[in-house]
Amino acid sequence: MKVSNETKIGALTAVAIVVLILGYNFLRGNDILSREQRFYAIYGHVDGLNISKPVLVNGFQIGRVSDMKLQPSGSTVVEFKINKDYLIPENSVARLMSTDLLGNKAIEFELGNSKVNAESQDTLRSNVERSLAESVQPVQKKAEAIITKMDSLLTSVNTILNPSFQKNIDRSFKSVASTLETIDRTTKKVDGLVGSESGRIGKILANFESISSNLRNNNQHISHIVANFDQLSNQVAKTNIQETLTNANKAMTDLQAAINKINNGTGSIGLLLNDDKLYNNLNNSAANLDKLMIDLKANPKRYVSFSIFGGKKNN
Structure with a gap:
């Protein structure tokens, strides 16, 4: 039996359609045969x-x-x-x-x-x-920061490679070398000075040792002196200084009051110092006494007389 071309084409078309449907469903996740x-x-x-x-x-x-x-x-x-x-x-x-x-x-x-x-x-x-992009995002930020720092570092390197900067660096190194040489010379001088003065330094250290030994030996005596000072300070602290000052102020107040009375002519002393009559009376009495003494010297018989028989002659 001979199959016509039309039948072959129809069968082939049907098979192609079935394969297309199965492939489409497979791509969509639908496996019909499973x-x-x-x-x-x-x-x-x-x-x-x-x-x-x-x-x-x-x-x-x-x-x-x-x-x-x-x-x-x-x-x-x-x-x-x-x-x-x-x-x-x-x-x-x-x-x-x-x-x-x-x-x-x-x-x-x-x-x-x-x-x-x-x-x-x-x-x-x-x-x-989280997606890989989200996971990589923090790393990306860190990488950007590192790149920024690298750019700054490269800028600094370019600055260092600048000829003028290199000259400054060379001068700085020369200055540092000169400073180190000066320090070395100073160290040698100090060593020589220490070597030449080692005897004096030894004596100074011996003196310091002697002083420390004396302080150690007199430690008890020094402690006793400090204790005495402490006792004296305690006694001074215990003294009633405030009461003494109060009494002194009161005495000064009373003395000032007495002086005020004398100046005002109050009391015996005030009257004696301020009353002119008393001064005049005393002055007159002194003058009369002076006259009496002169007359007594001139005429002693007028005031005193003696008799062998005890008789008395009247003037």
């Missing part, structure tokens, strides 16, 4: 994740992303188709992870330790891993 179970996970953002992206366990592919639906809340429900040959514990986590620096994503199952396996149509716990 036994599959479906799981779901909810993510806040799914940038970089597309349908047919692989589902991995420790890097081994066990399924594909089959569908993605945006919810009114803004989250996205992602459907996974997993081969039924693989058992998934119910506490497993579907982690959205980055696969390269370009932002491509995949799903990696972190299998839990539960003895109960998840069933088809179950919703697994989800987790979003």
